[in-house]
Amino acid sequence: MLKIIDKYILKRYLATFTIMLLMFIPIGIVIDVSEKINKIIANKVTFSEVASYYLDFTIYFANLLFPIFLFLSVIWFTSKLANNTEVIAILSSGISFNRFLRPYLIGATIVSIFALIMSVYLVPSASLGFKSFRTRYLDASANAQIQTDVTNVLRQISKDEYIYVSNFQQVSQTAFNFSMEKFKDNKLQYKLNATRLKFNPKDSTYTLYNYTKRKIGVLGDIIESGEKKDTIFNFDLDDLIPEIYIAETLPLNELNKFIEKERERGSSNINVYLVVLYKKYSLPVSAFILTIIAVAVSSMKRRGGMGMNLAIGIILAFTFVFLDKVFGVLAEASSAPPLLAVWTPNIVFGILAVILLRNAQR
Structure with missing residues (x-):
């Protein structure tokens, strides 16, 4: 029954x-x-x-x-x-x-x-x-749909490092008005500025154009500048793209890894x-x-x-x-x-x- x-x-x-x-x-x-x-x-x-x-x-x-x-x-x-x-x-x-x-x-x-x-x-x-x-x-x-540019991107890439670009073109993989700041104990260690930042996919390096790097010193600042310089950064190209709805699109295992990565970055x-x-x-x-x-x-x-x-x-x-x-x-x-x-x-x-x-x- x-x-x-x-x-x-x-x-x-x-x-x-x-x-x-x-x-x-x-x-x-x-x-x-x-x-x-x-x-x-x-x-x-x-x-x-x-x-x-x-x-x-x-x-x-x-x-x-x-x-x-x-x-x-x-x-x-x-x-x-x-x-x-x-x-x-x-x-x-x-x-x-x-x-x-x-x-x-x-x-x-x-x-x-x-x-x-x-x-x-x-x-x-x-x-x-x-x-x-x-x-x-x-x-x-219709015009915006074919655009792949993003503007005014501010990202925290680690607990003490921040990057900013006024414009990023995904097609050319180029950022304009690039800025990077490094802090330690809430004090600025150095600031890097460049009018243009170009990603090189062959070797995963970046090229700085018209750059200036100011290191904050106790007795005085150290300034380095130049027209062009190849370098390596500890952030990915995807960090320059705003994370609008990325978490909702990740499977559970990838989402856990992504959250852990973002937590380490602060x-x-x-x-x-x-x-x-x-x-x-x-x-x-x-x-x-x-x-x-x-x-x-x-x-x-x-x-x-x-x-x-x-x-x-x-x-x-x-x-x-x-x-x-x-x-x-x-x-x-x-x-x-x-x-x-x-x-x-x-x-x-x-x-x-x-x-x-x-x-x-x-």
Whole structure:
């Protein structure tokens, strides 16, 4: 008897969640196409590029919004069970509420594992394709799309070293108005300026043009200057390109290496990368918390029926997403610990889940 009920609830859990995804993702694609079709046509984007973009679009947003879809799907089919008095019949047969919850938790485990696999293996490449397409075709004018220059780049390449360029041309691999500063114990050791910095890919060296290097001394400064000089630096050419969304596009092992590299450099953007890393684990866990809340909210009959349960569910779901975004931005833009900020929505809703579950058990 119990196995039949478990299979019945688990089947409804997974089927409703899948249908919810299959319903809303195409709607999102249609809305996006209607908004972007003019730019796609104007930029003469090929069909294969558009198809690849919307495949990445599907994976990217399915991963981003799956907590909402999961939450609403559980409320939807559990409310139907409650309205048909099926929940009352199950609990009246002597099954405890915790036992009734077991197939839901099995379903949450399956969804969580799938979401974790997606975030580790599929989402990084989908994020790269999705954001690269938007940057190339949708978020810039036709002239800007063919530009590969970046301006006003300031990067911390180690704990004590900083570089700045006013303009960097990726095609020619040349930086203009280059500046490099070295500090020790918060005191400037030397400053290097050059009107132009050229990368030499054959031997991975750099050529300085019209350079001046000032070493700060106790008795006096030492100045070295010249028209041209070949040298080696301890930064990569990619350090001159702003890291806009690189963390989201890296697989888990590469992301860990990247974060370690940035931490050794003393990067000021380290919190941004840590938020991306921690969310890979926090989102799958949210499936369990939201499932428990959804069952506790929708397992009892209410006045207003399913509509009332869905209204409560929508409010709670968007509150969760709101907290997730707020604390994510807080961790990126302040000194707040990224781990605590990322897990705060799960902690808050976890406490809410315990309260609602105890109330439902009564």
